Amino acid sequence: MTRAAADTDPKTVFEAEEPHLAKRKFLHDAAEHVRDTAHRAFVRKALGGYYTSRDTQQARYRDWEQARDAASLAKWSAVNRLDELLPRFVGNFEANGGRVHWARNADEARTIILGLLRQARARAVIKSKCMTSEEIHLNAAMERDGYGVVESDLGEFIQQLRGEPPYHFVFPCMHVRRDEISDLFGRHLGTPPTDSPEELTMIARRHMRRLYVDADVGITGANFLVAETGQISITENEGNARLTAALPRVHIALAGIEKVVANLDDLAVLLPMLATAGAGQPLTCYNTLYAGPRQAGECDGPEEMHLVLLDNRRTEILADPEQRDSLHCIRCGACLNVCPIFKNVGGFTYGTTYQGPIGSVITPHLRGLADWNHLSGASSLCGACTDACPVRIDIHHHLLHNRRNAARSSPSRLERLGHRLFALVASRPWLFAAGGMVVRRTLWLAKKLPPPLLRAWLATRDLPRPPARSFRSQWRSRP
Amino acid sequence: MSQASTAGAVILARIREALRVPAPPPQMRSHATEQAAAAGPGGLTILPADVARPWLPDGGDTPEERVAILTENLRRLKAEVHRAADLAAAADLVATFAADRGWRRVAWHGHETVEPLAIRLGCDTYRVDDRQFDKDALEACDAGITACEAAVAQTGSILVSSGSCGGRALSILPHVHVVILPAVAVAGTLADALDLVRARHASRLPSMLSFITGPSRTGDIERILVLGAHGPRELIVVLVG
Amino acid sequence: MRVSLFIPCFVDQMFPQVGFAVARVLERLGHACEFRAAQTCCGQPSFNAGYWDEAREVAARALGVFAGSEAVVGPSGSCVAMMRVFYPQLLAGTPHETAALDLASRTFEFGEFLVERLGVTDVGARFPHxxxxxxxxxxxxxxxxxxxxxxxxxxxxxxxxxxxxxxxxxxxxxxxxxxxxxxxxxxxxxxxxxxxxxxxxxxxxxxxxxxxxxxxxxxxxxxxxxxxxxxxxxxxxxxx
Incomplete structure (x- = not known):
């Protein structure tokens, strides 16, 4: 089998759907997901171990907070020198024998990669986990052109067979129970049922080994691009990216332009931070630096190495100094792991490539604020994400910035009126006090005939009985 | 102009335009880091690596400390660590593994620390670097023995390269990976290990450098740890000297 | 010390007893409390909804209300954060910037004020629960x-x-x-x-x-x- 036939057609939900319906769909899916309490408990339990291992590992840092400072400094100095570091990286990468291809948008990136596959006369393609490829819907494009492609990362493989995008950009199938995986493997690979995660993993291992050996082209992502040396750095646990970049004749990597870091010293800070923040590990199992294709004197490795550098509106985030730090993101997933919204609405509800808090920050930039601002609204602004971020992205405040930008560029007339009215009342203490009294006195009536916002509250929560007199009124008559 | 050069030029122009307005450094906890950033992204007065060095996990100050930290980290990562006084003792040890664990065919590469072991294995062997590399032959091997560039105490990692550790596949395709690690090659931190490699391969870095931190693993099924996802299920480190 | 009470709208309208409890604890410790009746809302609802112009109006007004107070103490981490953390951001680059920073330096959350500013942990309370x-x-x-x-x-x-x-x-x-x-x-x-x-x-x-x-x-x-x-x-x- 060179092609993994999915249970359903590969979802191209993100592009196929009407963008202006994104908010309505979000509200619908969130409500549906919230009702599935078993699923929510399952996801919560799966992430439970994360906290323990993260805390244990963080305690081995002599000072985690200061290490976060260093990591954020490394990314800040790189992103703000992209004009200098990106050309330097490209020069060094090509000097190492690799070829760089620039893509302004998803369409160009797909065209480039399909062209490379044609050139390589690819018959079988193996792929290791790459969120940027999800962003450009690469698999669907490859399949349309008749290329068989297999996702080699276990979680991505499971998602490919299920015909679903990743649920969590680091833990793609964390929502799937082992019995579902056993059934899935039974249907697609003809393996007997098992409830052992270990046996299930071994099934995928056995299935995949031939595919690495037989593939002509391996496609990977890249976590970092090292300007000083022209190397790309790939972080993974399973070894599938190592195999993908070792055995096929051609290696194609796809990366966003923001992945550049200045040098290996900075990389040596970021790699442990990524592993600890994202998964509570000292270091992810394999952190590999590639400098071009196989060199003279090396016994194996690809004959060609290509790197597709993708903009796809990253330069628009770069042009916003207030939110530029969202390009510091190293996709560790820590903000998802701690996010109460993510844990309660699940990964699919977002309808985005990048889920969770960082996804809610960047998606409006990547796909339009008017259609995606609801993701910034769907937050209690608790800030757990910002505390978890190893590179100190001001995540939850950027949700506020998105809300402000949306109120400026496409305000809802009714909301604007409401806030104008509120400012008016709040600027007149007598009116404010009178308004408060009216609310207190009529609350019993409002509970019987609730207006929409109050109805939303009362559906699941009680309201306290209001006191007869407000603080300000009682204070006046205080002895 | 071709699409490629046009697109590259356009993206770089967009980047230059975007960066005309500077962005302040992230809010930091330590005053020293803030000071470092004060001169702008191109003029850091303290480099991130120097800021981080005292705060990242400890890698040990003396060779003994480094070996101790490395060993503890490797065990925590579920790698095996064995000590051998010299290469001859290492060869005995690995030959015992081969016999006890029923390895039928073991892959290796030409290297001064690997060859003395490979020739004393009591089983069939496959040398990856003496003629045309054969993926199928390597896939059929139970174990692979490699040298390494260095080890990292701080994280419990082994650093291998395509240049001097038998290429790219030998340390990842066989089910078991045996690494011969001379005690003198144990570095404290990731940065120290990278410095070593840079010094050793000054003219040209190998096409692949890989930090291996324990046996291959996955948590993709219900976030439960399973060893041996695609890479080696077992990582055996033989610390020599 | 003369403490200016910052009573958020919720407390004013729904939980007045909380405001009085704050005053009682502070007075028991020997501090005088005042309530400046011109205070209304901190503006957080508009700020959080993205309507910063409206929030700015309310914030600028609050600066005037609490001008000259020795310490502003509120029984709400959220409303205090609005004054201390977000007013300076909201009013940055406006003529109110300095006043916002000044107010931020004098504004405290109730529990924090007791422990960090007054250095008190035991206020002599009993609560058998x-x-x-x-x-x-x-x-x-x-x-x-x-x-x-x-x-x-x-x-x-x-x-x-x-x-x-x-x-x-x-x-x-x-x-x-x-x-x-x-x-x-x-x-x-x-x-x-x-x-x-x-x-x-x-x-x-x-x-x-x-x-x-x-x-x-x-x-x-x-x-x-x-x-x-x-x-x-x-x-x-x-x-x-």
């Missing part, structure tokens, strides 16, 4: 208050303080979020409220009346045992 403390997110993450309320509670006579298993989780209130995304907000209340209820406590103590509104609303609706109570009420020794 099992309680669990709920950290409001603004207090915890914008103001970095974690230990102060716990120190205060540990010093209360006959009080048994237990931690829940979701100590850093949000209750799901989030202002307008609680009614614009009610299903998510309620799911969060289930997680946090459930965790607090599992401790077997009699009271959930909070430093944020808005979190109290949310948690109490859910606990009451689902018929769970604990009620919520503000830290100031515990310290005022209402049941002593």
């Amino acid at each position: 099992r309680v669990s403390y709920h950290d409001g997110c603004h207090g915890l993450r914008e103001l970095r208050i974690r230990e102060a309320p716990r120190k205060l509670l540990q010093a209360v006579r006959d009080l048994d303080l237990v931690e829940c298993d979701e100590p850093e989780s949000c209750c799901g209130f989030g202002g307008l979020f609680s009614v614009k995304y009610p299903m998510i907000s309620t799911a969060m209340a289930e997680v946090k409220g459930g965790s607090l209820a599992r401790t077997g406590c009699d009271y959930v103590v909070s430093s944020d009346p808005s979190c109290q509104l949310q948690l109490d609303g859910w606990l009451s609706r689902t018929g769970q045992r604990p009620r919520t109570i503000h830290l100031a009420e515990v310290l005022a020794g209402v049941e002593a």
